[in-house]
Amino acid sequence: MGHGWHPTxxxxxxxxxxxxxxxxxxxxxxxxxxxxxxxxxxxxxxGRATVSEGRVASxxxxxxxxxxxxxxxxxxxxxxxxxxxHRLDDGSAVDDLASPIDTTTTxxxxxxxxxxxxxxxxxxxxxxxxxxxxxRWEGTERVIVPRVRTxxxxxxxxxxxxLSRVVGDRDADxxxxxxxxxxxxxxxxxxxxxxxxxxxxxxxxxxLEGRIPTALALSLDAAxxxxxxxxxxxxxxxxxxxxxxxxxxxVNAAESRIGALQLLLGDQSLVVGSDDGALSVWFRMxxxxxxxxxxxxxxxxxxxxxxxxxxxxxDRNLGARYAHLADVKVxxxxxxxxxxxxxxxxxAPITYICAAPRGKTFASFDASGVMALHNATSxxxxxxxxxxxxxxASLAFSPRADALVAVAGDGIHVWGVxxxxxxxxxxxxxxxxxxxxxxxxxxxxxxTGGSEEFESxxxxxxxxxxxxxxTLYAMLFSIPLSILGALYLSxxxxxxxxxxxxxxxxxxxxxxxxxxGFLGALWLAPVLEQHLTAVFSxxxxxxxxxxxxxxxxxxVPDGWRQTAMPGTELLFMLPFLGAALLAGASLAxxxxxxxFAGDLKQWLFDSHGVNYDQRxxxxxxxxxxxxxxxxxxxxxxxxxxxxxxxxxxxxLALGASRWQTAFHVILPAASPGIxxxxxxxxxxxxxxxxxxxxxxxxxxxxxxxxxxxMRTMSAAIAVEIPEAPHAGTxxxxxxxxxxxxxxxxxxxxxxxxxxxxxxxxxxxxx
Numbered sequence: 001m002g003h004g005w006h007p008t009x010x011x012x013x014x015x016x017x018x019x020x021x022x023x024x025x026x027x028x029x030x031x032x033x034x035x036x037x038x039x040x041x042x043x044x045x046x047g048r049a050t051v052s053e054g055r056v057a058s059x060x061x062x063x064x065x066x067x068x069x070x071x072x073x074x075x076x077x078x079x080x081x082x083x084x085x086h087r088l089d090d091g092s093a094v095d096d097l098a099s100p101i102d103t104t105t106t107x108x109x110x111x112x113x114x115x116x117x118x119x120x121x122x123x124x125x126x127x128x129x130x131x132x133x134x135x136r137w138e139g140t141e142r143v144i145v146p147r148v149r150t151x152x153x154x155x156x157x158x159x160x161x162x163l164s165r166v167v168g169d170r171d172a173d174x175x176x177x178x179x180x181x182x183x184x185x186x187x188x189x190x191x192x193x194x195x196x197x198x199x200x201x202x203x204x205x206x207x208l209e210g211r212i213p214t215a216l217a218l219s220l221d222a223a224x225x226x227x228x229x230x231x232x233x234x235x236x237x238x239x240x241x242x243x244x245x246x247x248x249x250x251v252n253a254a255e256s257r258i259g260a261l262q263l264l265l266g267d268q269s270l271v272v273g274s275d276d277g278a279l280s281v282w283f284r285m286x287x288x289x290x291x292x293x294x295x296x297x298x299x300x301x302x303x304x305x306x307x308x309x310x311x312x313x314x315d316r317n318l319g320a321r322y323a324h325l326a327d328v329k330v331x332x333x334x335x336x337x338x339x340x341x342x343x344x345x346x347x348a349p350i351t352y353i354c355a356a357p358r359g360k361t362f363a364s365f366d367a368s369g370v371m372a373l374h375n376a377t378s379x380x381x382x383x384x385x386x387x388x389x390x391x392x393a394s395l396a397f398s399p400r401a402d403a404l405v406a407v408a409g410d411g412i413h414v415w416g417v418x419x420x421x422x423x424x425x426x427x428x429x430x431x432x433x434x435x436x437x438x439x440x441x442x443x444x445x446x447x448t449g450g451s452e453e454f455e456s457x458x459x460x461x462x463x464x465x466x467x468x469x470x471t472l473y474a475m476l477f478s479i480p481l482s483i484l485g486a487l488y489l490s491x492x493x494x495x496x497x498x499x500x501x502x503x504x505x506x507x508x509x510x511x512x513x514x515x516x517g518f519l520g521a522l523w524l525a526p527v528l529e530q531h532l533t534a535v536f537s538x539x540x541x542x543x544x545x546x547x548x549x550x551x552x553x554x555x556v557p558d559g560w561r562q563t564a565m566p567g568t569e570l571l572f573m574l575p576f577l578g579a580a581l582l583a584g585a586s587l588a589x590x591x592x593x594x595x596f597a598g599d600l601k602q603w604l605f606d607s608h609g610v611n612y613d614q615r616x617x618x619x620x621x622x623x624x625x626x627x628x629x630x631x632x633x634x635x636x637x638x639x640x641x642x643x644x645x646x647x648x649x650x651x652l653a654l655g656a657s658r659w660q661t662a663f664h665v666i667l668p669a670a671s672p673g674i675x676x677x678x679x680x681x682x683x684x685x686x687x688x689x690x691x692x693x694x695x696x697x698x699x700x701x702x703x704x705x706x707x708x709x710m711r712t713m714s715a716a717i718a719v720e721i722p723e724a725p726h727a728g729t730x731x732x733x734x735x736x737x738x739x740x741x742x743x744x745x746x747x748x749x750x751x752x753x754x755x756x757x758x759x760x761x762x763x764x765x766x
Contacts, residue, residue, distance in 0.1 A: 035742055042736035045729070049373055049382035049419030051404070056091075056411045063407035064108040065117070065394035068414075069133035072398055074144050075405065075412055076131065078108040078119065083131075085146045088414060100127040100150040106162045107180075111169070112399050113265065113357040114220055116151070118168035118178065124157025126178040126190070128168040152176030154190035154199045161186070167218040167225075177222035177242050179204075185212045187227060191242045207247045208235065215258050219267035226270055228258025234272065234282070236337060249337055254278055262353035264360050266453035268436040269376055270337070271362050273350030279343040279364055281376050283436050284335040288315035294327030314439040324606045340434050341379050346370060352392055356401040360455060361422045363404055365395050371404070371415075375422040377433065377455055382419055389413065421729045429460050429733070445700035445711065447720055447730050458733050460740075462700035466710030470692050471685040473621030473706060478628040478685075479678060486636035488570070491648070491662045502637060509630035517694030520623030525614045525695065531585075532612070533592040533600045538584025545580025549573035610705055615697045617706040623695045624685055632681040639673020640666050672759040679752030683745050689714040713737045 061084055063077035074094060076085045081104065085094040099105050099119060107120040110131065117129045128151045136143045151170060156163060156178065166180040174194040181187055187208060190199040205213065208229060215228035225237040225245060232254035237245040254274035262271045269283045291310040292298050298305050300318070305311050312333045322328045348368035355362045360376040369389045373382040393407040397417075404415045427433070432441035436455050443461040448454065485505070489498050528535055553569055596603040601612040643666050651661040667674070689712075692698075697709030698719065717734050724731040 035739075038735050038739050038742060042732050042739050044727075045421050045424045045732050045736060047421070049417070049422065051371075051373065051383045051385045052416035052418075054385075054387055054406075054413045054415045056413055061411070062409075063393055063412065064105060065110045065396070066405050066407045066412050067110040067112055067115075067117075067131060067396055068398045068403065068405055069144055069146075070399035071142070071144070072400075072403055072414075073142075074133065074146060075414075076146065077407060077412060078105060078110070078117065080104050080106070083117075083148055088412075095146055097146070097148050100129045100148070100153065101125055107164055107166050109167060109394065110396055111220075112396055113355075114169065115399075116169060117148075118166045120156075120163030120166035120180050122162040123155075123160045124163060124182060125153060125155045126163060126166050126168065126180050127151075127153040128170065128176050128178060152178070152192040152196070154178050154192055154201065156180045156188040156190055156201050157182045157186065158201060165213075165216050167216045169218050169220055169222045171222045171242060175222070175242060177218060177225075177239060179216055179218060179225055181213050181216065187213045189225070189237075189245055193243070202245070204237065204245065204247075208233075215261040217261035217263050217270060219263050221267070223267065224263075226261055226263070228253070228261050228272065230257045232256055232258055232274060234258070234270075234337065251282075251337055253280070253282065253339070257349075260350050260353040260364070262355050262362060264355045264362060264376055265357065266436065266455065269340075269360065271353050271355070271364075271376070273346075273353050273364055275349035277346035277348060277350060277366065279345060279350060279374070280339050281341040281343075282337050282339050285338040285340075286315035286335050286437070286439050287312050287333040288318045289331050289333040290318060290322070291329040291331070292327065293329060294325075298325075298328065316439050321609055324609045341376065343374055343379075344372075344381055346372070352395045354395045354397060354404075356397045357399055358401045358452070359422060361401065361419070363395060363397070365392055365406070367391065371395075371406075373417070373419065373422075377423045377435070378425040378428040379433075380422070380425050380427075382422055385415065387413070387415075420727070421732065423456055424458065424729050424733060429458060429736075431459075433457070433459060443702055445716070447733075448723075456729065458730070460713075460733075460737065462702055463711060463713045463716050463737065465702055465704075466700060467686060467712040467714070469617060469704060469710045470620050470624060470688075470696070470712055471682065473617045474624035474628055474685045475678075475682060477621045477625035478632060478681060481625075482629050482632035482677070482681070483636055483674060486633050486640055487662055487666065490637050490640035491666055492658060493570070502634075505633050506630055508626065509634075511627075513627055513688060513690040514694070516623050516627055517691040520619050520691060520695035521615060524622060525616075525619045528619060529601075529612070529614045531588070533596070534585045534588035536600075537588050537591050538581045541580045541584040541587075542577065545576045545583075546573065548580075549576035552576065604707065610707055612707045613697050613709050615695055615709050617696075617708070617710065619695050620692055620709075621706075624688055624691050627688065627691060628681040628685050631684055632677045635677035635680065636670070636674050639670040639677070642673070643669045672756045675759060676752050676756050679748055683748050686744055686748070687714055687741060688712075689718050693718055713741050717741075 061077045061079050063079055066075060066077045068075045072088055074085055075088045076083055082099050083097045086092060087094060101119050101121040104122040105119050106122050108117065110117045115131055117131050119127045130149050130151055132147045134145045134147060136145060161182040161184055163180040163182050168176065168178040170176050176192040179189045186203060187205040188201055189204050190201045192199045211229035211231055211233055213227050214230050217226040222239050222242055225239060227235045232252060234251050234253040236249040238248040239245055253272050256274045256276040258272060258274050260273040269281050272280050272282060289310055289312050290300050290305060292305040292307060295307050297307060301313055303311055319330045322330055346366040348366040350364055350366050352365040353362060363371060363373050365371045369387045371385045371387050375382055389408045391408065395404060395406045397404060402417055404417055406413045432443055434441040435444060435457055443459045444457040445459050445462045446457040489501060553572055592598060592600055604610040604612060647665050647669060648661050651665045692712045693715040698711050698715060699709050700711040701708060717737055721734050724734055
């Protein structure tokens, strides 16, 4: 037999070293790769909007307004004698269509969201038409065919004076509203019903009290007409009955002539631009009247309301807050238009404002040729562009909001717009934002709504609060039980009890979190709701039962106590604790009757305005605490069992009792391990998903009450990432949330290690 090579122990040691080192390095690299991926997906939120250099897409046409198809292949210009379609890449003509008005067109405006075109003529007529781009496929080539259809026409000025401004839109039933300003400064309005009956023009200028109208805005679905005047006053007509406009509000909106008005997507926010360059956003703000019908004064939001008196407040959910007070009546007190935001002013008069067909972005243009891009939600100026144009007849976004199209001089100018996340900013994500329909700035998380006109609310603070809230109640439940249980099992229990009980507790960690969440939501939550008073009364009587058990144990003769096996005291205490729980359950009904008028949940609402939700923080605290207990308990028990026996023997020899030894010797010596256990449990609670997702109402509210739910960062990611549009703002905000969770865990573990080292150094003498 030959003498072949045989691996030596040194060889296997080297192999083991390489494998272990490679595994450790690979694990670190994998974690870093995950972090880099998450950060990369969230990083575009910090990018700024870019507007490409403008290019002339068509020459030789003096236009009034313009627009494009959604693919930005075709554009059109409305001129005085027709509608001209051309290709945007080379400016070549495609088609010339007749205007719905068979005379000279003097003004026009195009709305890309509804694809409606309003036109005014030299003889006082106005028309509403739709500009459609029909897409056909000839083989693999896309062909776009433009078409113009008339939706309604009316003579606004019966004397035949030319119109200088015009707006128009359709309601849900097919009726057409048209409004305009003629060359004499007359404000005119007409309504064409769905049957197309001839309208009766109506002059609205009498309501302006001599002021000259200078700007118009009509909401989609023809619900509100806004008019700006030469002295900065804004007028609002309600078109609930479109055949009879009703003046509902007027307000001083600017210090100079209002040159441009534009309603943003959803028609709740109005952008106002004036000749002094001021730019502001307005929307309706709810007010409520609080009437005190009682005999004692009450205080509402810092204001004292006397008996039989009333006061008007911004409606900060006053109806719900004071519904539990029978003598307080809250009723609506109107919704006046209010200035909400003011943007950085232009250095020249603002001549045009246009709104994006997606989101709350808008563009403003001034007389010096400066164009600025803004977002109303994030309250940011996204970009400022020097166009070197003296004047634009119109400015509009493309249907996909990826370009701005302007008619200036004898050509069409196009700017590409790249701003995928305009509503994301530090202020919008972590600060209070004044959203449409709200009475004050608030922290809100509401990422989706019932329509594309919904204003996304991506405030992360409610998710932070929900995460900390769930973690707080879970740790309040799990830390005392884990540490005290580990202390008893490691120092006072018999070896047989320790060997039986510790594996059972550690097996709790093997229970899937989805099972714990399922039981918490479908079993524990209904039980707590049905027996709420019994649970609290039993919890209050439990310390009394424990104190009674300790007192009874001290009455046991010394000889019997000294000869009893360690751990006997626990068995002695169990009957007292069981009796305390039974007493608490038995006294629940009398306690609820005597102190809470027979219904604790109703008493909480009537007396303190606190709503009780079935899936609340008490349920989360117990369910999530159940998942955290095994981690804290196991590490604490190992740390306490590792304390040298010489320390406990010395303490007992000096006359200390076992409890004194446990609290004054074992706990300090094991404190580094205990602290590490608590930090690991904290990290587990912060990152938990399924339990908080199933056992809470999953509502992102800012309230520390234990009787309502919350939404955590991990739950928000789990619920919303499957339906978040890829690379959209919500998608990236969720990845930002994941990055913050990663950082929280990293900071917790780092802090635990640093403090643990200090504790180990402090107790090194043991």
